[in-house]
Amino acid sequence: MSYKTILVHVDESTRASERIKIASAIAMTENAHLIGTAMTGASRYLVQTMMLADTNPNLRTHLDLLRARAERGLDDFENCVRRLGLPSFEKRLVDDEAGAGVCLQARYADLVVIGQNDPGEVSPVVMPDFPQYVVLNSGRPVLLVPYAGRFDNIGNHVLIAWDASMAATRAVSGAIPLLRRAQVVEVVVFNPQLQPQAHGAMPGSDLALYLARHGIKIEVSQQQTDLEIGDALLSQAADMDIDLIIMGGYGHARFREILLGSATRAVLETMTVPVLMSH
Known part of the structure; x- marks a missing residue:
């Protein structure tokens, strides 16, 4: 298993270059094709209606401004990947809201790279629930890059949060290309006695055997904690x-109302290192 197509969300935010750099590094290592995608923020249904009617000059002007903004982000993306020497890439401008646009394109990618929501940088294109929306609706492993800090190397020392759930299983499976290149992989099982039917007599041992067949060695620790799991x-x-x-x-999500598990919410809000999530 390897990543052959990687999708990275591009915009004019101050942190866009950091996630482009990370996505490019993974694409280079995996010999993958990198797609930089920028959304205008205009609903594709609104744009289709405008194309049919084409009677509102104010809407047309506003859409042109949104497209120009997205194009600037794509120009920055192209300049960045060319400096890094990435051989296979493309850029896409999409008339859509960011969450819906990324999720639709994610169907044809192996990995999606996006940014954590920055409460100090309001975007006219990206809604505040963008990261969680993509995690829950893309159907792909999503690599989230924090809005603060530099990450010159990721994936050398990896921590897997293992609870034997379907979501954790998908996350581990989706991370196998990264795990294969890691120097150290740690697995932590919090309060395993609460789910004995899921973990068996030796929590984490089945995961160790599964990953060993992929050439990945892990160290498993079982920990008791009274903290919220995300904080722990x-x-x-x-x-x-x-x-x-x-x-x-x-x-789970109903329309744009998203209800997150406590651990997921805590990590999305306060992450300090990149996090790969799957739903």
């Missing part, structure tokens, strides 16, 4: 000098 996970990552967390993303 982030604390563990800081103590172990982790540069990538892999975990399931839990929640």
